[in-house]
Amino acid sequence: MQHMTHIEDLGMEGVHAVVEQAMTWKRQHPGRHLEDVLLGMLFFNPSLRTRASFEAVMARAGGQSMVLEAGKGAWAMEHRDGVAMDGERPEHVREAAAVLSRYVDVLAVRAFAGLMDDAEDEADPVMRAFRAHATVPVISMESAREHLCQGLADVLTLRERLGPLQGQPVTLSWAPHIKPLPKAVPNSFLLSAAAAGCQVRVAHPPGFELPAGVRRQAEALAAQSGGEVQYGHEQLEAMAGSRAVYAKAWGPVLPLADEQAAAAMMKAHPDWRVGAGQLAPASADAFLMHCLPVRRDLEVEAALLDSGASAVVDQAENRFHVQRVLLDMAMQSIAGRREVA
Ligand SMILES: CC(=O)N[C@@H](CCCN)C(=O)O
Ligand SMILES: NC(=O)OP(=O)(O)O
CATH class of the missing domain: 3.40.50.1370 (Aspartate/ornithine carbamoyltransferase)
Incomplete structure (x- = not known):
């Protein structure tokens, strides 16, 4: 079984x-x-x-x-x-x-x-x-x-659009929200893209590190698949030459003193909202990913979601x-x- x-x-x-x-x-x-x-x-x-x-x-x-x-x-x-x-x-x-x-x-x-x-x-x-x-x-x-099913659907989406995934640069970018969200989706994207051999770049403001055990596991999978995992606090740097940009809001490192502090952290970086400007340093044919549901003009610019660069419905x-x-x-x-x- x-x-x-x-x-x-x-x-x-x-x-x-x-x-x-x-x-x-x-x-x-x-x-x-x-x-x-x-x-x-x-x-x-x-x-x-x-x-x-x-x-x-x-x-x-x-x-x-x-x-x-x-x-x-x-x-x-x-x-x-x-x-x-x-x-x-x-x-x-x-x-x-x-x-x-x-x-x-x-x-x-x-x-x-x-x-x-x-x-x-x-x-x-x-x-x-x-x-x-x-x-x-x-x-x-x-x-x-x-979120295993999501991570697998994400890799299928990458595979269909990019062909063999070995060494392909893809960026997972933190995005703003009104409240802390779970880390299951970013964890699973990181793990499954690393298992698929991608060069996964994870960008987030300080204080939003993904769990250490998940990061270790992603690094082990990348070592096995010939992929790579990188972390940084510079969003645009992480986009350079990337073939796909995954926008996702997730909560700060826990436990936090109180809920209001966590919510304030989620709102403290409005410039991390993913839009055309964030995609500009990526490759010319880079596409947007998001697991949905997405808050338009909070996490991701509505115009980008409505553009040909969005892969979110295919992902679903x-x-x-x-x-x-x-x-x-x-x-x-x-x-x-x-x-x-
Ligand atoms: C808005 C919200 O709670 N999103 C949930 C579900 C996303 C996909 N199932 C999350 O971020 O984990
Ligand atoms: N992506 C995802 O799991 O969507 P639902 O939360 O709507 O099921």
Whole structure:
């Protein structure tokens, strides 16, 4: 049984295999390869693309999906062990994961970062609890540490537009926001682009460093793939000659003294908003990436989003294509031992 929640579940070769298979299936539809498969989706947070793309894959491939929202329709859920459940969460992940596993073939979970403590978010306690207690494959729909499906769709987008990715310079740029956002998307872009062999440049103002464990892992993947990872505080410098510019808001290094200080840090660098000026030092055919949803004229200039340089809708489409492959791999990993006939 194969869980697919973190890049370590796939490794460098797995990232490559998923992206190449997705490219093949984009050209040649694989048909109803998920016939009779039931996907359970459990959301702790809102979603447009993730929910719609997983539901679309299941419908198109002959399977079915069911959606539950923890704390909204379904019970609010505790994930910690060893605590008396005397608060607002009546259900524990231990039972929820075990019970849902009796109904569905694959369980997909979205549980964003708590944004209180970087070490805790990096340890990814909610997703790890589902991995530990589900008896069917678990797929992450974004957790505290990573957004695996997004990172894979991002690499597919790069691969389609740039061809072989070895040594290709791509820039991940921090962007302003009204409040701290999770680091899962930048973490996963860094990890998957490094695994794909890119020269990844990460630019952010001081105080927004990505978690040390993620950076170490990205460097190890780059060493394996022949890629490279660079960090800097100069946005325009990081753009020079870049083939793609990924704009993303993420929160400061935590724990921070108070929420207001964190929000102030997010608003303190309005000149980091990504627009035509930021793309100017990049290569002439450089394109804009963003995982969406994006705040127009706050994170990214509306005119750039509306221009031919934007790849954000293609990126969102590619979620469908990589998830189709992940679901197929999940089913292959349990061939012959399904819980429900
Ligand atoms: C606005 C917001 O909360 N964005 C979330 C989700 C992005 C893609 N799923 C984030 O930045 O992680
Ligand atoms: N990019 C992404 O995961 O979008 P949603 O949050 O809308 O699912």
